[in-house]
Amino acid sequence: MWKMLCAVKKTGPGLARLPQLSCAAQQAHQRRTGFSSATEEQLKELIDENAPERTDTEWLNAQDYSAIPGPSKYKFFRDFLPGGEFYNINYIDMHKKLHGRYGDIFLLKGMFGRPDTLFTYNADDFEVVYRNEGIWPIRVALMSFDYYRKVKRVDFFKGRSGLVTEHGRSWGDMRNKVNPVMMKSASIRGDLPEIDKITLRFVERLETLRDPITGLLKNDFHIELKKWAFESVTYIALNKRLNMSSENANKEAAVLAQNLADCFNLSFLYDMRPSVWKYFETPGFKKLMRAYNSITEITYKYVLEAMHRFESEGKTEAKSVLEKLLLIDTHYAMLMSIDSLTSGMDTTASTFITTLYHIARNPEKQRALRRELMQIMPDPQTPLTVENTKNMPYLRACIKEAQRITPIAPGNLRTLPKDVVLSGYRIPRGTSVHLGNMTLCNSEQFYPRYKEFIPERWLKSGESACPELRSSNPFIYAPFGFGPRTCVGKRIAEMEMETLMARLVRLYKISWASPDEMQYVSNLILAPKAPVKFRFMPIEEEDCAIGSFSV
Numbered sequence: 001m002w003k004m005l006c007a008v009k010k011t012g013p014g015l016a017r018l019p020q021l022s023c024a025a026q027q028a029h030q031r032r033t034g035f036s037s038a039t040e041e042q043l044k045e046l047i048d049e050n051a052p053e054r055t056d057t058e059w060l061n062a063q064d065y066s067a068i069p070g071p072s073k074y075k076f077f078r079d080f081l082p083g084g085e086f087y088n089i090n091y092i093d094m095h096k097k098l099h100g101r102y103g104d105i106f107l108l109k110g111m112f113g114r115p116d117t118l119f120t121y122n123a124d125d126f127e128v129v130y131r132n133e134g135i136w137p138i139r140v141a142l143m144s145f146d147y148y149r150k151v152k153r154v155d156f157f158k159g160r161s162g163l164v165t166e167h168g169r170s171w172g173d174m175r176n177k178v179n180p181v182m183m184k185s186a187s188i189r190g191d192l193p194e195i196d197k198i199t200l201r202f203v204e205r206l207e208t209l210r211d212p213i214t215g216l217l218k219n220d221f222h223i224e225l226k227k228w229a230f231e232s233v234t235y236i237a238l239n240k241r242l243n244m245s246s247e248n249a250n251k252e253a254a255v256l257a258q259n260l261a262d263c264f265n266l267s268f269l270y271d272m273r274p275s276v277w278k279y280f281e282t283p284g285f286k287k288l289m290r291a292y293n294s295i296t297e298i299t300y301k302y303v304l305e306a307m308h309r310f311e312s313e314g315k316t317e318a319k320s321v322l323e324k325l326l327l328i329d330t331h332y333a334m335l336m337s338i339d340s341l342t343s344g345m346d347t348t349a350s351t352f353i354t355t356l357y358h359i360a361r362n363p364e365k366q367r368a369l370r371r372e373l374m375q376i377m378p379d380p381q382t383p384l385t386v387e388n389t390k391n392m393p394y395l396r397a398c399i400k401e402a403q404r405i406t407p408i409a410p411g412n413l414r415t416l417p418k419d420v421v422l423s424g425y426r427i428p429r430g431t432s433v434h435l436g437n438m439t440l441c442n443s444e445q446f447y448p449r450y451k452e453f454i455p456e457r458w459l460k461s462g463e464s465a466c467p468e469l470r471s472s473n474p475f476i477y478a479p480f481g482f483g484p485r486t487c488v489g490k491r492i493a494e495m496e497m498e499t500l501m502a503r504l505v506r507l508y509k510i511s512w513a514s515p516d517e518m519q520y521v522s523n524l525i526l527a528p529k530a531p532v533k534f535r536f537m538p539i540e541e542e543d544c545a546i547g548s549f550s551v
């Protein structure tokens with residue numbers, strides 16, 4: 001079986017050998033339209049521009065699109081320049097200002113080849129958008145990534161460019177194939193023993209960095225945690241331990257980590273802020289292209305290496321995520337590995353810190369969590385297994401509640417395939433809509449006592465469960481997105497976060513070591529702002545009484 005797969009090395013796309021540039025015509029097209037022509041074709045399949053306009057009463061009675069409030073193009077652009085209202089401003093604060101200025105629905109007009117984006121904070125609109133998204137929902141984000149894969153490196157990606165950037169049938173085919181591997185807990189938990197080992201190693205390292213008197217760490221916790229997230233996601237994506245934090249670090253680990261960080265930071269500049277890259281490739285944009293290239297090359301090399309390893313080991317059964325994906329389709333496996341690396345590190349690290357922060361600031365909840373963990377791990381060294389991790393409802397509830405308060409993706413994006421009415425306005429098909437989940441998840445209307453960290457909202461049974469504190473509207477709480485296009489790495493992220501949280505809370509009493517609340521910076525996602533300071537003190541006997549919950 002693996003022998004057959006290794007044949008790809010001879011027949012498949014030889015990334016390192018192929019020329020780097022695509023044709024100038026394609027690049028010029030991309031600059032004119034804002035999308036690669038391949039994406040345009042895919043969108044045409046989904047958004048029927050020639051379909052007749054609606055003539056029903058709801059549509060006719062609605063106000064025209066042009067009446068939607070929002071800044072003019074000129075004003076919005078000027079706001080980003082030095083001295084402007086949004087110059088160097090946090091993305092969340094910018095949205096708060098716009099929301100305050102224009103109300104629950106407003107329009108940011110497209111510029112520099114980017115389409116209009118409509119922002120809504122009206123829960124009824126969320127339902128309309130999701131009910132009309134169809135079987136192949138459209139999320140046009142990361143256009144630089146689209147450009148890299150479908151224009152710059154069309155030689156390598158050959159029209160099948162990965163979940164993040166594909167649309168329509170092509171996206172649907174890949175998603176259908178990878179879902180059974182990626183979205184099923186039972187499937188990804190084959191990697192749990194190794195993730196647990198990575199986590200135990202991380203906890204050992206933390207102990208060496210911890211001052212035994214103060215409980216504070218010598219190093220920046222966020223940086224250390226990103227290394228853990230990197231080690232975990234590279235193991236899942238490449239089936240290889242890169243040992244980032246150890247003396248035996250793989251020589252490519254630092255290069256890969258640096259390029260992933262560059263992608264995250266630069267893509268924010270070029271995909272989320274007004275930028276001229278579609279007309280002129282700035283040095284920063286070229287650096288972003290080089291970073292994408294390096295990640296692709298390193299991934300390609302390791303996935304091939306994994307295929308050879310599986311073959312030489314003579315395995316008859318696929319256990320890990322990568323092995324399972326390789327058995328389905330080698331190209332999809334490669335794409336999934338790249339997408340996992342680019343999407344799975346900062347997201348998981350930021351969500352984990354957010355959860356730890358709330359647990360640290362709520363000692364009662366922390367004790368309740370520890371009681372649950374003591375049942376699963378009476379001995380702190382007990383290995384975490386598929387069986388014993390099934391029963392951790394309070395831990396899962398803590399992560400869910402932290403994601404309600406601060407979802408690191410504070411909103412979700414969809415491009416409408418049909419004409420719809422939102423908040424009483426006619427919205428034409430093809431419009432990109434941003435749904436402001438975080439704002440609604442932090443409102444008394446949907447989440448009573450929304451400022452409090454109450455994991456019990458999410459418990460399904462048990463004395464302390466309070467489902468009445470949870471919104472019954474299924475469209476509002478969506479930290480991993482919604483529907484068929486929901487985050488494909490959700491189960492992996494949950495497994496990683498649960499493993500580390502279980503290990504840390506079982507060993508330490510954790511508190512927040514700063515008088516100030518944790519702040520966030522927003523680039524592509526919300527990330528904790530330095531300094532991230534926790535105090536870790538070994539637990540005492542009274543923290544260990546046993547109790548139970550169920551969800």
Ligand code: HEM
Nearest residue numbers: 163340343344347348351409480481482485486487489493
């Ligand atoms: C706590 C960590 C994470 C959060 C909060 C998160 C959040 C999200 C969100 C909000 C989306 C958009 C979903 C939508 O459009 O409805 C998404 C998409 C995606 N995520 Fe995650 N993510 C996380 C971790 C991961 C991990 C670990 C991986 C990979 C192993 C991953 C891979 C992806 C991919 C490939 C997509 C695109 C899916 C598609 O369009 O079909 N994510 N994620």
